[in-house]
Amino acid sequence: MLKLDNLSKVYRVGAFGGKELRAVSNVSFAIEKGEIISLIGESGSGKSTIGRMILRLIPISLGTIQFNGVDISTLKGAQLKEYYRRVQGVFQDPFSSYNPIFKADRVFRIIRDAFFPGMNDADWKRKINSSLEAVGLNPNQVLNKFPHQLSGGQLQRFLIARALLLDVEFLVADEVISMLDASTRIDVLNLLADLKSRGLSILFITHDLSLGYYISQKSVILHRGRVVEMGSTRKIYNNPQHQYTRMLMASVPRLDQKWEEGAPNTAAAASYDVFSGDYAVDSAALVEVERDHFVAQHGNSPSR
Numbered sequence: 455m456l457k458l459d460n461l462s463k464v465y466r467v468g469a470f471g472g473k474e475l476r477a478v479s480n481v482s483f484a485i486e487k488g489e490i491i492s493l494i495g496e497s498g499s500g501k502s503t504i505g506r507m508i509l510r511l512i513p514i515s516l517g518t519i520q521f522n523g524v525d526i527s528t529l530k531g532a533q534l535k536e537y538y539r540r541v542q543g544v545f546q547d548p549f550s551s552y553n554p555i556f557k558a559d560r561v562f563r564i565i566r567d568a569f570f571p572g573m574n575d576a577d578w579k580r581k582i583n584s585s586l587e588a589v590g591l592n593p594n595q596v597l598n599k600f601p602h603q604l605s606g607g608q609l610q611r612f613l614i615a616r617a618l619l620l621d622v623e624f625l626v627a628d629e630v631i632s633m634l635d636a637s638t639r640i641d642v643l644n645l646l647a648d649l650k651s652r653g654l655s656i657l658f659i660t661h662d663l664s665l666g667y668y669i670s671q672k673s674v675i676l677h678r679g680r681v682v683e684m685g686s687t688r689k690i691y692n693n694p695q696h697q698y699t700r701m702l703m704a705s706v707p708r709l710d711q712k713w714e715e716g717a718p719n720t721a722a723a724a725s726y727d728v729f730s731g732d733y734a735v736d737s738a739a740l741v742e743v744e745r746d747h748f749v750a751q752h753g754n755s756p757s758r
């Protein structure tokens with residue numbers, strides 16, 4: 455459905471944009487219909503940059519993104535609008551992605567004007583109600599309210615409901631639950647799982663490996679803009695091969711492991727200098743170490 459091929463992003467930085475920062479390098483993976491893929495990596499690893507390229511918010515530097523076989527960089531006008539009808543994003547901080555002076559109704563109205571100008575009031579109302587119900591919100595709880603009158607969890611669901619109004623097929627969910635408290639988190643995670651079971655595809659962006667484990671069958675581990683490990687989430691989680699993945703694992707508490715068992719991992723992670731850049735990442739090739747489990751092999755010093 456959505457296919458990333460050797461995707462790269464170079465930002466121009468520094469005074470007068472004289473320097474280049476390679477935020478994403480040669481990333482390739484595909485997401486099928488009804489699939490959730492987790493994109494996991496620490497802060498600055500390029501996760502949101504990939505999400506923003508998928509949403510056409512920033513241009514691609516190199517490589518391609520295809521949606522149902524069509525190169526999205528070629529979309530213009532009506533085709534681009536059609537793309538946004540099917541591909542939408544929900545972001546980390548629900549408060550910042552929502553204009554504070556707009557009431558919830560107004561946010562829906564903008565979508566109606568842009569995408570459903572011919573729909574009559576009764577049909578529109580039914581459509582709103584069904585998308586709010588799909589995310590577990592009572593229309594009376596949110597309509598006619600300003601964003602600050604909603605809780606973080608309500609607002610996040612409201613934003614997902616907004617995306618659902620648009621026959622959305624693919625959702626980029628960028629750290630959607632990091633701002634939520636533990637109980638609301640589970641609700642929103644379960645909501646995403648529910649949407650998946652109805653055929654929605656989701657790119658679930660997170661820095662938290664255990665959230666990826668909870669929600670997705672497939673994961674892509676990103677380190678400094680490059681894929682270091684990807685494939686079956688279960689296999690990666692139970693048998694991490696790349697040093698960076700092991701380090702990520704060691705830095706989160708695991709429910710299924712006693713602390714003593716996890717301790718050696720922590721020691722290994724501490725000795726791995728993530729920022730040294732000592733390995734030849736450019737020459738890294740992904741090798742299938744077991745079925746549906748790929749690991750980057752770096753130059754002549756394998757990292758596993």
Ligand SMILES: Nc1ncnc2c1ncn2[C@@H]1O[C@H](COP(=O)(O)OP(=O)(O)OP(=O)(O)O)[C@@H](O)[C@H]1O
Nearest residue numbers: 465467475477496497498499500501502503504661
């Ligand atoms: N508009 C921009 N101009 C220049 N550099 C940028 C820009 N946006 C992001 N970067 C840089 O690109 C790299 C990747 O950023 P990105 O936002 O994709 O990371 P992230 O994985 O989403 O991190 P986080 O978990 O903190 O959200 C970082 O080094 C960041 O500083």
Ligand SMILES: [Mg+2]
Nearest residue numbers: 501502503628
């Ligand atoms: Mg980000």
